[in-house]
Amino acid sequence: MIAYKVIFGTITKTNREDAEWLVEDYISVLLHNGQICGEYFLVVQKEKLCAYLNVQGRNAYAMKYHCKYGIERLHKIIEFFGRKPQWTLIDDDIPKQNITWENAPFLYLFTHMGDRRSSLCRGDNGESISIYLIPGEHEQREEIYFWQQEYKTYDQAWTYSGALEKVAYKQLATSDSELAKAGQKIGKYIEKVTGIPTYYYLVRYWGRRTNEYARLCPSCGQNWSTEVNSNEFHHFPFKCDQCRLVSHLAVSYEDERQAVIGEWGG
Template sequence: MHVAELRFECFADTTINRAQTAINGFLEALRANGQILGREFAVSFHDAEFRVRLMLPEPQSLAHRYHSPWVKQALLALTDAKLLAPREKLLGQDINANESCLETPSWQLLYTSYVHMCSPLRSGDNLLPIPLYRIPATFNGDHKQLIRWQTEWQACDELQMASATKAEFAALEELGSCGSDLFRRGWDLRGRIEYLTKIPTYYYLYRVGGNSLKEELQRPCPRCGNKEWRLSEPLLDLFHFRCDHCRIVSNLSWDYQ
């Protein structure tokens, strides 16, 4: 990932409220298209200029060729608010983040966690994040539904990792059950991505708990009952199970690792 600064300069009289609405709308459109990462963006104002620092999947993430219809519309809204198109300054690479995957993978998967702010679409060859704007829009011109699913998955993950309230058990049900709403929506998005990209796309099903290691090693695919989905060697040192029929990968229960 890379760090960049955007500067929005006023070209005529405007108000803070009008500028704030236009800038926030533009940033939200970029986020929904996967061109910027994170949830909160601090916008500063000084000498008739607004500035914001952003995390990008790659140096050219803000290129016009990647803009969704909503980003292009948000650019017009900036003009209506008397702001010039933003000037971009690339500040450098984030030393604490992975690079993005820029090569076409042989397979891919939906995988995230509460500590990750990168794309939830990962290469199955090396687990590097794939910038969402590099694949066709999943729904309604961008990837808002996929970003929303990621946000909810991360919220459940943070709840179960905290282990401080009864909400932990509800969160685990959403993360690890094929009957949960979170799984249903994510698995449908997975199928949509596979259809659009023509690349086998899997869903990561979180696993914790179990009665014994022996029982865990013998557990079948929770969606179709496939008893042959256990792998001889873990994929990417993380996934011990894969069902090619259901397009699901899963880990050996964290209780036995």
């Protein structure tokens, strides 16, 4: 993420509401297109409407990355303010180049409740790939955005251990949950447009004290152990090439009654 200040233009007390609506509409499109991420703030400084926000990569705000809806909103911004938005870098920590999917052995989808990065990662180093760099239309990138928000909601519900803890965990840990099916659909799309095998990550918290290493792929029932032993997140001990699923060993073995969640049912 790279922090920017964006100056849109001068406003008055009488047109501030209209100006803010146009700017928020524009920012919303950039957010859903994967160009910016996280929270943003609108402020008025010296009678100019400004936004403080984070972009997902170098020059992510460039016109070449705008979808048709972003271009449409940008033209409305220019018409209203009589000028193009002025983007000013306010972050010293910027990457030398954008991370892409090129030459990756595989890709995988993973996110969590506090994640502000893209949910698409490289399989060789775990680095996040910004969604706006993925070929295709805005609708597909927006679908990825909304899936990630839904995933984070379930992860939060599970983490906070409230009344929905078990319901949320099933969504995260089972390969045929609505959340997982939506994610696997996205994975198939990404694989189609990039040509890189794309896997869906399944959470595994509760496990078995014996034979956890031997558990089968929950989707096809075949052996999917990679025999990998590493502390690196992207070095998955379970990986099914047929079903495009990856997972880890369990975190807790204190309650084996919960271990059945996410296992092959036979």
